[in-house]
Amino acid sequence: MAEQSMTAISEASVYDALRECYDPEIPVNLVDLGLIYDVKIIDDWVGVKMTLTSPGCGMSGMISQNVRNRVMKIPGVKEADVRIVWQPAWSPAMMSEEARKKLGMGN
Numbered sequence: 001m002a003e004q005s006m007t008a009i010s011e012a013s014v015y016d017a018l019r020e021c022y023d024p025e026i027p028v029n030l031v032d033l034g035l036i037y038d039v040k041i042i043d044d045w046v047g048v049k050m051t052l053t054s055p056g057c058g059m060s061g062m063i064s065q066n067v068r069n070r071v072m073k074i075p076g077v078k079e080a081d082v083r084i085v086w087q088p089a090w091s092p093a094m095m096s097e098e099a100r101k102k103l104g105m106g107n
Helices: 011-018 060-072 097-102
Strands: 036-042 045-050 079-084
Touching: 011 036, 011 045, 011 060, 045 060, 060 079
Parallel strands: 045 079
Antiparallel strands: 036 045
């Protein structure tokens, strides 16, 4: 049995990687948009549960593939699974304060 790399995958490293992923129509990363609902790490597997700003988003396949590709680049990750869910429904209230300011929605 070959010894596997013991690189620890942390939730923080996954979120850092996901901050490099964007909706092509919005200049804010997916984390700050509030689109990432959950991250699960089991050994060398990472699962990401996310949503999109609209169920009719025609870019859903591309966005989820970009998320998976980016997670796969994290040292120690051997497999990644991205699930798009629609509950709870996304709303602008889920965005970070920084994202709202960037999009001109700040107070």
